[in-house]
Amino acid sequence: xxxxxxxxxxxxxxxxxxxxxxxxxxxxxxxxxxxxxxxxxxxxxxxxxxxxxxxxxxxxxxxxxxxxxxxxxxxxxxxxxxxxxxxxxxxxxxxxxxxxxxxxxxxxxxxxxxxxxxxxxxxxxxxxxxxxxxxxxxxxxxxxxxxxxxxxxxxxxxxxxxxxxxxxxxxxxxxxxxxxxxxxxxxxxxxxxxxxxxxxxxxxxxxxxxxxxxxxxxxxxxxxxxxxxxxxxxxxxxxx
Numbered sequence: 001x002x003x004x005x006x007x008x009x010x011x012x013x014x015x016x017x018x019x020x021x022x023x024x025x026x027x028x029x030x031x032x033x034x035x036x037x038x039x040x041x042x043x044x045x046x047x048x049x050x051x052x053x054x055x056x057x058x059x060x061x062x063x064x065x066x067x068x069x070x071x072x073x074x075x076x077x078x079x080x081x082x083x084x085x086x087x088x089x090x091x092x093x094x095x096x097x098x099x100x101x102x103x104x105x106x107x108x109x110x111x112x113x114x115x116x117x118x119x120x121x122x123x124x125x126x127x128x129x130x131x132x133x134x135x136x137x138x139x140x141x142x143x144x145x146x147x148x149x150x151x152x153x154x155x156x157x158x159x160x161x162x163x164x165x166x167x168x169x170x171x172x173x174x175x176x177x178x179x180x181x182x183x184x185x186x187x188x189x190x191x192x193x194x195x196x197x198x199x200x201x202x203x204x205x206x207x208x209x210x211x212x213x214x215x216x217x218x219x220x221x222x223x224x225x226x227x228x229x230x231x232x233x234x235x236x237x238x239x240x
Contacts, residue, residue, distance in 0.1 A: 053095075131154065195210075
C-alpha cells in the first residue's frame with residue numbers, strides 16, 4: 001500500500017511538471033495577476049507598490065520545476081531541505097506591515113528560494129538576506145542574479161547573528177519561527193525601525209508579530225496566527 005501511494009505521488013509530480021513545462025510565460029502572467037487580485041487585494045492589501053511587486057516577480061521560477069504548475073496557488077510549497085516558500089498572501093502581509101520606503105535597507109533572515117527577497121528588492125534600495133542552508137543560499141543567489149536583482153546581497157550563515165557590518169537596517173523580516181525575539185537582530189534595527197517575525201516555540205502554531213523599536217524599547221503588535229518552519233542554528237542551542 002505504501003509503495004502504491006509513493007508511486008501515485010511520483011506520478012502526480014511528473015504530471016504537474018509536464019503541465020508546467022507546457023505553459024508559456026503569458027499563462028504564468030495571467031495566473032500571477034489572478035493571484036494578486038484574488039489572494040492579496042481581495043483580503044485588504046491595497047498598497048499599489050506592493051501589488052505591483054507581487055504582480056511582477058515570477059514566483060514560478062522560485063519553486064522546483066515539479067511544483068511550477070502550482071506556483072500561484074494560495075499555499076506554501078516545498079523547496080527542498082525541509083524548507084518551504086510561503087503562500088503569496090503571507091509574503092504580501094509581512095511585507096505590507098513593514099511599511100517600506102524606496103530608500104530603505106532591509107535585512108531578511110531565511111532566504112529560502114529567494115522569492116521574498118525579490119519582492120523586497122522591487123520596493124527598497126538594498127536587501128541583505130541570510131540563509132543557513134548552503135545549497136539554498138547558492139541557488140537563491142544564482143537565481144536572483146539571473147533575474148537581474150543587483151540590489152540583493154545573499155550570505156550563507158546563521159541569521160541569528162544578523163549582518164552587523166551592514167547595520168543598522170530600516171526593517172528586518174524573519175521568515176522562520178523563533179521562540180523569542182533575537183536580541184542581536186534588535187541591536188541591528190535602527191531607531192524607529194520595524195521587525196516582523198513568526199513568534200513562538202510551538203512548531204504547529206506561531207503568532208505573526210510586528211515589532212517597532214522606539215527609544216530603545218520594543219512595541220509589539222500581534223497580527224495573526226501562522227505556521228512557519230523553525231529557525232535553526234545558534235537559537236536551537238539556546239533552547240536546550
